Amino acid sequence: MPREKTALKAVTAALDAETRVHDDHHVSLRLWLRLLACTNQIEGRVRQNLQSGFDTTLPRFDLMAQLERAPQGLKMSELSQRMMVTGGNVTGITDGLEAEGLVVREGDATDRRVYRVKLTTEGERQFRRMAAEHERWVVDLLGTLPPRQKKQLMDLLGELKDCLTGANGASERQT
Amino acid sequence: MPREKTALKAVTAALDAETRVHDDHHVSLRLWLRLLACTNQIEGRVRQNLQSGFDTTLPRFDLMAQLERAPQGLKMSELSQRMMVTGGNVTGITDGLEAEGLVVREGDATDRRVYRVKLTTEGERQFRRMAAEHERWVVDLLGTLPPRQKKQLMDLLGELKDCLTGANGASERQT
DNA sequence: GCATAATACTTGACATCTCAAGTATCTCGC
DNA sequence: GCGAGATACTTGAGATGTCAAGTATTATGC
16 A cells, blocks of 8 residues: 555544554565565475475474483473474374384383483484485575575564564463 | 474484584574474464354365455365465365355356366355454464564565575485 | 372274375367 | 366375363362
């Protein structure tokens, strides 16, 4: 809605508040959709590459990435929290990775409810190969965006993130 | 909306410890992860609201939104393209909505392979209620971000989108 | 101590999603 | 016309994902 300058300044001024609100709504919605489009584009590409190059999936890669930086292992609940998914989901992904010998569940000595999940040597090896490729994909995808724009995007997304967690409706995630 | 949403938060740190990452690479990865985090945050919230408020889902809402903008109906393939998902997926979502009486499949007279999917009156009514709420949720979520920042984000994401579609495939089979 | 609540994880129902394969229909070249 | 290929959609297998309910274990209050 291009609200250009017209001769009807008075009217414009009178309706300005309402119009401004409407525009803001429009902008917020479009911003959200554009954000989504960009994310989906990148995510789809990464997912396809993981599939064709390593016959694995994004969630598996994500889980292994969490473990890679926690050599002492992680509890299922910690994985759930860090991956921002529900516990039941983590169970399933871990089952798959364990069946392939890439991770192991180890019982915790002090709390028998807890499993510590760790990368196996094989899992570590495989993850390192994937991580190197993954980095290349992402750099290829975002590479043509000038560094200055990247920096600005980082900053603005940081602001957005803050404003999201700040404006939260008290709803919590994860079961 | 999309789609899976995994976090991949550890990737940056993992690569940091492992290999020497150029600053630009580091920035690209972090940018990607931040993008993902923001999207997941909003998406999760919208999804929860749709579930608790209307007992429906994001993909259903998305499909209906596409139809709302195209009163003459859309072909399955058009829906697939606009929603950025595969055809098989559209079939399933359409099945569900049709079973609930919110959309209809109408055969095309000139091409018997084609279905034109349209909102029913009931579907239109329900969508309008949901759309109003949806807009409120998004505006609430993004509302505290100053308009100037929103504008900047829109522009930068536009650039990113262009650079994504520009940097298409072609970079996969390396190594 | 012991009932009760909280925690950690698993399971099952259901809805997305992708991918590959299958069916029906159309188009085009000859 | 007619057959090969393209197009439109569906189907089925497999992997995510949420949610709610279930099991096992630990922590707490009295």
